[in-house]
Amino acid sequence: MRLELTINGIPWQGEVEPRLTLADLLRDRLRLTGTHLGCEHGVCGACTVLLDGEAARSCLTLAVQAEGAAVITVEGLPSSLIPENAFQCGFCRAGFVVSAAALLSDGRRRGRQELAEELAGNICRCTGYRPILEAVLRYQA
Amino acid sequence: MKSAPFEYRRPASLAEALQILDQHGDDARPLAGGQSLIPLLAMRLAQPAMIVDLGRLPELRGIRRDGSEIAIGAMTTQAQLQRLPLPGILAAALPHVGHFQIRSRGTVGGSLAHMDPAAEWPALAVLLDAELELAATSGRRLLRAADFALGPMTSAIEPNELLVSIRLSGAEGPFGFLEVERRPGDFALVGAACHRGRLVAFATGAIAQRLTRCEALLREDGSPGDLRALAEAEIEATGDVHASAGYRRRVGAALVQRAVEAAA
Numbered sequence: 001m002r003l004e005l006t007i008n009g010i011p012w013q014g015e016v017e018p019r020l021t022l023a024d025l026l027r028d029r030l031r032l033t034g035t036h037l038g039c040e041h042g043v044c045g046a047c048t049v050l051l052d053g054e055a056a057r058s059c060l061t062l063a064v065q066a067e068g069a070a071v072i073t074v075e076g077l078p079s080s081l082i083p084e085n086a087f088q089c090g091f092c093r094a095g096f097v098v099s100a101a102a103l104l105s106d107g108r109r110r111g112r113q114e115l116a117e118e119l120a121g122n123i124c125r126c127t128g129y130r131p132i133l134e135a136v137l138r139y140q141a
Numbered sequence: 142m143k144s145a146p147f148e149y150r151r152p153a154s155l156a157e158a159l160q161i162l163d164q165h166g167d168d169a170r171p172l173a174g175g176q177s178l179i180p181l182l183a184m185r186l187a188q189p190a191m192i193v194d195l196g197r198l199p200e201l202r203g204i205r206r207d208g209s210e211i212a213i214g215a216m217t218t219q220a221q222l223q224r225l226p227l228p229g230i231l232a233a234a235l236p237h238v239g240h241f242q243i244r245s246r247g248t249v250g251g252s253l254a255h256m257d258p259a260a261e262w263p264a265l266a267v268l269l270d271a272e273l274e275l276a277a278t279s280g281r282r283l284l285r286a287a288d289f290a291l292g293p294m295t296s297a298i299e300p301n302e303l304l305v306s307i308r309l310s311g312a313e314g315p316f317g318f319l320e321v322e323r324r325p326g327d328f329a330l331v332g333a334a335c336h337r338g339r340l341v342a343f344a345t346g347a348i349a350q351r352l353t354r355c356e357a358l359l360r361e362d363g364s365p366g367d368l369r370a371l372a373e374a375e376i377e378a379t380g381d382v383h384a385s386a387g388y389r390r391r392v393g394a395a396l397v398q399r400a401v402e403a404a405a
Contacts, residue, residue, distance in 0.1 A: 001149060018149030018192065019182070040142040041180035042243060054220060054245035060179045061246065064149055065172075065196055099242060120324040121240025 005066050007032070008076030016063050023047045023058035026073060034074040034094050038123070045095040045122030048102075049073050055102035077101050086135035088126035095122045100136050109140050144182035148191040155200055158303060159278045161193050166300040169193050173216060173251030176243050201250070201305055210310040212274075215250025215303070222249065228309075230269070230316035230336055234261045237318075240326035250304045253289075256296045256348075259328040261320075262307075263290055264343035267351055268334050272308040277301050283308075293347045311337070317400030320344070321392055330384045333396035335404040340397060345389045346377040355397060365398055372397040 004013040007030065016025060023040075026032045026049070038044035040059045047058040050072035074094035081100055087093050099122055103110070110118070115133055124132060150169075152158040162169055170189035172178055173196075181187040195201065201216035204225060213222065219238045222231070238261050239247055252262040253273065266273070266286035273289045275282050275298060289297050298304055316336040320329040329344035340356050343349040354375050358368055376397075378389035 017146065019144040019146055021144075021179070021183075024143075040183055042176060045240070045242065048242050051245070055242040056245050057176075057242055059183070060176050060243070062149075062172075062175065062179065062192075062194075064151070065175065065194060067151075102241075117325040118241060121242050121326055 001064055003063055003067055005069050005071060007071045008073060009070075018062065018064050020063045021059055022049070022051075022061040022063045022066050022071070025063040026058060026071075032073050032075055036091055036094055038091065043123070044092070045099065046092050048095040048098045048122070050098060050102060053102075053105070055099050072098075072101075074098055081139055082132060082135045086127070086131040087124070092122060092124045096124070096132055100139070104136075104140065112137060142183045144179075145185055145188045147182075147189055149194065150191060151194045151197055153197055155198055155276065155303070155305070156278075158193055158195060158198060159276060159301070161191075162301045162303065163278045165191050165193075169300075171195055171254070171303060173254070174218060174246040174248040175251075176239065176247035177251065177255040177257065195303070209313060210308065211312065212306045212308045213249050215253070215305050215307070216248050217250075219244035219247050219249065219252075228312040229314075230312060230318055230334070231265070233316065233318045234265055234334075237261055237320050237322065237326065237329065237332075243326070249307060253307060254296055254298055254304050256290060256292075256294050257328070258293045258346065258348055259330075259332070259344035261329075261332070261343070264332060264334060264341050264349035266290070266307060267349045268336050268339055268341040269309050269312050270339070273304055274306040274308065275299075275302045276305045277303075281305070287351070290348055315404045317403030319396045319400050319403070321396070331389050331392045331396060333393055333400045335397070335400035337404075340372075340400070342372070342376045342393045342397065345393045346379050350377055352376070352397065359401065365402075368401060369394045369398045 003016045026035050036046040038046040042057045042060045049058045082097050168190040172192045172194045201214045205212045223235050271286045272283045318334045320332040322329050332343040334341050340352040372394035373390050376390050376393045378386040380386035
């Protein structure tokens, strides 16, 4: 099926199978491998991207559902948002960066507790979350 | 974790969507936001021959108000709803409906049609005595929430029908809405809600359960201790890998008591 969308500001068009997820389109067809796939059923948050400005799970979105949409992946976001040293293995990083970018886009400053609750949709198995939260709080300030 | 192949349709109007369902019936599955269906496809628990994507039906998005009545279009996302001024109970429940990255795509109608026993919308529908509007090529019908919810993952929607809106009236007013969940936004392990003397327990058993005996006790001004004991007896709980039936009854009863206090 024919698909047209923009990814990190660059128009893309091509033929895709309807069952192809947006995550697999990004990773396997476009080689944008910054977006990671962990659980592939919406629980871990590693595959989060911005879809028309809203954070969404790319593993829970068919590529064909994104027809005409503007997709932003971690490659299209400033790396200063959460620096690499806030993580250990880095597998979850893209999901956290994109989720934090979506949250902070409203310009409202959040406290630690609220941020922790809002970022609960992203799993990190290394850090215990503290350095990640500290980094987002520093970025806000 | 990759879906089996399927044929994909993206109707541009409700009439076209209903026609496709009329022709393909059981072989076709409507796709709303996909936050429940796409995992089922990925795990191959669902292998429909055809997916009918409802994502381009603007007539199913947004809300209409008429006095204290609210009609929520089935394809309204949880996030769109959260940005609107809402009755307190809806505003309190919505942050529990998945994580914000799920609410951006997940829809009210999708959640109701999916009918997960731990989901918030089926519980809210029963609690608030909502009406569900179903459409088919032959016409529309309205069902009360209690008649719409048939069982776990089972609603009264026929294969040729679509849920088009949920209608609430009198949803304003004091309420209690409580959940125990591992992370904010995860599926509830146990939940309870109270509004205008009605009580519902959810994530406890096969289906959101109205606690009519507890409601009767409330009308008789029973003591909080009696209410808790009665709730523990009335909640029909099932156990699974996440929580035992006993845990769900005990914690559910405590949540019922707190929900009643919050709604007072």
